[in-house]
Amino acid sequence: MNMLVNGEWSTDAYQLTNEDGEFDRDTTSFRDRIGEEYPAEKNRYHLYICRACPWAHRTAMMRQLKGLEDHISLSLVEPERYNDGWEFNDEYPDPLYDEPYLRDVYVRGDDDYTGRVTVPVLWDKETETIVNNESEEIMRMLDTEFQNLDNGVDLYPEGYKDKVDSIIEEIYEPINNGVYRAGFAESQEAYENAVNDVFNALDKWDDVLDSQRFLAGDRLTEADVAMFPTLVRFDKVYHTHFKCNKKHIHEYENLWNYTKDIYQIQGVEETVNMDHIKRHYYKSHGSVNPKRLVGVGPDLDFTSEHNRAERFDVELPDALN
Numbered sequence: 001m002n003m004l005v006n007g008e009w010s011t012d013a014y015q016l017t018n019e020d021g022e023f024d025r026d027t028t029s030f031r032d033r034i035g036e037e038y039p040a041e042k043n044r045y046h047l048y049i050c051r052a053c054p055w056a057h058r059t060a061m062m063r064q065l066k067g068l069e070d071h072i073s074l075s076l077v078e079p080e081r082y083n084d085g086w087e088f089n090d091e092y093p094d095p096l097y098d099e100p101y102l103r104d105v106y107v108r109g110d111d112d113y114t115g116r117v118t119v120p121v122l123w124d125k126e127t128e129t130i131v132n133n134e135s136e137e138i139m140r141m142l143d144t145e146f147q148n149l150d151n152g153v154d155l156y157p158e159g160y161k162d163k164v165d166s167i168i169e170e171i172y173e174p175i176n177n178g179v180y181r182a183g184f185a186e187s188q189e190a191y192e193n194a195v196n197d198v199f200n201a202l203d204k205w206d207d208v209l210d211s212q213r214f215l216a217g218d219r220l221t222e223a224d225v226a227m228f229p230t231l232v233r234f235d236k237v238y239h240t241h242f243k244c245n246k247k248h249i250h251e252y253e254n255l256w257n258y259t260k261d262i263y264q265i266q267g268v269e270e271t272v273n274m275d276h277i278k279r280h281y282y283k284s285h286g287s288v289n290p291k292r293l294v295g296v297g298p299d300l301d302f303t304s305e306h307n308r309a310e311r312f313d314v315e316l317p318d319a320l321n
Contacts, residue, residue, distance in 0.1 A: 002085055003116045007107050011083060022181065022190040028134040029115045034145040038124055038131050042071045042149055045131070046096060047138075048105065048121040050086060051273035052079040052280030054176065054229035055135035056120040061225050062142040064267035067151030067319060072142070077102055077119065079276035081284040085117045096125065106130065136168065136226070143222060151319040155222045163216050167223040171215075174201035176230050183242030183288060191243065199246050202255060209254035213261070213312035220316060224262055231259045232272055232302070237281040240295050241288060250300060257306040264303065266320050272302075 002011045034040050047063060049056035063072055075095050077086040086102035088094045099105055103117045109130040122131045122138050132138050143155050156164060174197040181194035205215070205227075215223040230238075234249045250256045263269055282294040 001116065002083060003114070004103055004106060005114050007111045007113055009084070009103055020187060020190060022185060022187075022194075026116050028118065028132075029113070030109070030121075030130040030133045031137065032131045033137070034131065034141045038127075040146045040148060043073070044124060044126055045072045046123040046125055047072055047074045048077065048102060048119055048123060049074060050077045050079055050081075050119045050280065051271075051276040053119050054233060055118075057229035057271060058135055058225050059120045059122075059138045059142065060271045061228065061268060062139045062155070062222075064271055065155065065225070065265070065320065066142055066146065066153055068142060068146055068149060071146070071149045079273075079280040079284075081280065086119060096123070139222060139225060153317045153319050155220060155225065157219060157221070160216050160219055160221055164221045164223050167215050168226045171201065171205070171223070171227055174198060175205075176226065179230060179234070179238040179242050179244055182244050183238070183285075195244055195246065198244050202247075202249075202252065206252045206254045209258050213258075213308050213314045218312070218314045220265070220320070228259065228262045228268070231255060232263065233277055233281075235298055235300060236274060236278055236295070241281050241285070248298065250298070257308050260302050260304060260306040261308040264306070265316065269302070 002009065004010070032038060034045075038045075047059060049060050051057070051060075060074065063069060063074065073095070076092045078089050078092050081087075084101055084103075088098075088100060088102070094100075094105065097105065097108065099108075101117075102119070102121070105121065105123070106113050106117050108128060109123070118133055120135055120138055121133050122141070123129070124131050132141070140156065178194055178198040178201065182191055182198060185191035185194055208215070212218065214220050215227060231249055234244070238244045239248055249259060263272065278294050282289050283292045286292065
């Protein structure tokens with residue numbers, strides 16, 4: 001894969017799989033925090049995302065659920081990604097510097113940067129640098145560090161923190177990353193191991209959701225924000241494009257109704273762009289889909305009725321109703 005090396009764009013500089021044909025995700029590099037050096041201030045930060053990317057999606061969801069739209073600006077990159085990486089264009093321009101590529105923003109933050117150019121990016125407009133590009137940490141910071149600006153919704157509440165952390169860690173490898181491990185595997189064994197991990201975990205969480213409305217119990221939490229982006233993409237892209245085809249999410253009674261439940265929470269639907277999602281996966285991954293043809297199905301209605309609210313006596317925060 002392509003990446004920056006000492007601030008210069010290089011092609012084929014990053015190996016996607018290890019010697020066993022297993023997908024090997026690289027670690028992110030910018031890991032500063034909102035705090036003393038980067039205080040939580042109105043209109044200071046900008047979030048660069050792609051609507052197609054599930055990691056970026058979780059940060060966009062958190063920004064929306066916390067009511068931070070007027071305080072943290074957001075912009076998109078083009079959903080299709082080719083040899084030049086994430087790019088801006090006339091429809092999706094860079095609102096801060098009018099750069100042509102996201103890699104140029106990275107170099108603004110560190111002119112000697114070596115690493116992949118990924119979304120999301122939390123950018124500090126005052127110091128003109130990247131604060132963080134790790135989605136889980138950005139999600140947590142948006143949830144916990146902007147209480148002076150947000151709507152009061154708490155998705156990392158006291159009494160649930162250990163459980164939320166445990167669930168986020170538990171679903172990451174088999175589900176969030178598992179679909180990628182299946183899709184980019186370069187050996188049959190690596191692929192089958194990944195697919196089995198995906199569906200063993202989905203089976204488990206379908207059982208869990210038979211007795212509670214949300215992953216951590218009776219509260220909407222960050223764990224749900226971490227799970228939803230994978231589930232909402234699953235039937236449209238992961239099932240076919242990544243060959244996670246043992247079962248659709250809409251064939252799971254509880255996971256399907258749970259996905260619709262989250263989708264219908266105020267503010268979530270506008271963070272989902274299925275056109276961008278399908279275009280990115282089917283067109284950007286030439287090694288997986290050489291013809292770059294975009295799958296047409298299945299037809300799903302995320303706005304149809306679900307039984308979650310009726311089954312469980314659990315209320316959402318007023319700001320989300």
